[in-house]
Amino acid sequence: MNNTAIARALTGIADLLEIRGENPFKVRAYRRATRTVEGLTRPLAAMVDAGADLTTLPGIGRDIARVITELVQTGESGRLSDLEREIPATLGDLMRLNGIGPRRARQLHDALRIETLADLRNALERGDVERIPGFGPKTAETIRQSLSRPRGPVRFRLADVEPIVDDMVAWLRAAPGIERLEPAGSYRRRAETVGDIDLLAICSAPGPVVDRFTSYEGVSRVVARGSTRASVVLASGMQVDLRIVERESYGAALHYFTGNKAHNIAVRALGVSRGLRISEYGVFRVTSETDADPAAMPAMSHDGTEPAHGDGAGSTGSVQTSGQRIGGETEEDVFRAVGMSYVPPELREDRGEIEAAGRGAIPDLITQNDIRGDLHMHSTWSDGRDSIETMVQGCVERGYEYMAITDHSPAVGVVNGLTPERLERQLREVESVRANYPMIRIFAGMEVDILGDGSLDLPDAYLDRLDIVIASIHSGMRASKQAMTDRILRAIAHPAVDVLAHPTGRLINEREPYEVDLEAVLEAAAAHDVAVELNARPHRLDLCDVHVRRARELGVRIMIDTDAHAVGGLRYMAYGIDQARRGWLARTDVLNTLHLPEFEAWLRRRNRR
């Protein structure tokens, strides 16, 4: 059983415990364990087989370790089965809908015998739902809409969200009184997909800003609007939340709304242990007097009562907290208060960054300026849209020291792959372009297909003439895990291969990764000194952040390449850098940060293999 399946089982237990009304902290313990499993870089099955002590993992104690071990060894969990006998597992699905939490899922089941989404739909049609005490017509309508919403991808790819964010930010900046405006949330963490957009603002008058926000032309529906926050849904289905805060709270709010949630909870818990209260309003020292006297808190402002035509003169809401403020204008205030060094947004996933920042051990993450070359791109010789020369110019403009043209091999019919004969001609063109661009080293390379048996789609005599050989899979992706792994391992062992490209074949929101023992692949890559690619194309981003981090742990050399199919694609390097940072990579972990002489020395290692 793989980590994803284990995480799903733990979530199932959490859902059912919650519906059952168990101690919420017990529920939270299972959810925290789920996140730990999801963020784990190693397969739990391998850890169990090796006799590793799972309770050393954060949030996993004796009981949950036992559940995991049982899942690995038997494929089932007695804990989960017991719960499912008592409560239908499908009730967990109901909680995924808007307006339904654990309590209402339970009420629906108890009052109307609802178990599935189909049951719920029928009950809504009969009008039964709104007659349950505490539900009412509006709640029923919220559920109905959530249920009827098209089941498209609930998360959008980062690169698809970026233009929307840019546009909304530009629109909002024109609102009167805007002092500062910045996206937060998973967008700021540069997650590969984004569920909704969070915008954070400081402004002198919230009314007009909220008005401008809700009147953005892409808005299809206003979900909520108050004096300090508002939410809209765009025609694309993307939800956008705007929060308005005071300047003195900006850093605390930015930290809070950047998340992720698990990271926030961990930081706040650290605060509690130091006698601090951390909220989006700031960091406060808890004092017994203010704690004991809620009346000492400032009264609620009246801004929220009539927001539709806000006079714009009100304050941005009063601070709903107590205690002595000790910081909050900057994010650094928050981290400093709990003894942490600054944590870059990309690392805020509660995957060890809290502990690392406590020890001052946050790595110096790679930046785009560290990149010296792009080693994977295509030209009109195969399925690219721009000539070799145009691609070279693009790389020169980006200030690279080196690059590689790597067109496809012939196995993939539709991409016009290069036969040995056409490769000869292409190499001559590369040679002639080189003469005109002495400021950049142009490597002649190829993206060679790994065939079904693990052999390469080009005779060795030709491979040896190339400066760099990238091996990758474009066909036969439904082979068994064993077959796929053997196939890739054989390619990695081939002495001509320098790089394994897009190692899992996944396409975000389009295609699952193929079945492969990635752990074995990464170990082999490290052993043979074959680089593993972090493919920066926004729909690939292959490897994912967790696997990037695992590759680094195993000492694998990582290469970040754009796989550009047109000169415009060279800009995708930025997304590769985002993902690399999320995988904790420093400059020194990435091969194409080497200057040309060192990079060439690495390529020459092939002669020694």
Add this chain to the structure above:
DNA sequence: GCCGTTTTCGGCCCGACTGTTTTCAGTCG
């Protein structure tokens, strides 16, 4: 159920908004 640089027991993040209510529960992030 987990966890400990105050703790092996007694805590566990914090606030806004909505709907259905007459003072708050539930949901959401």
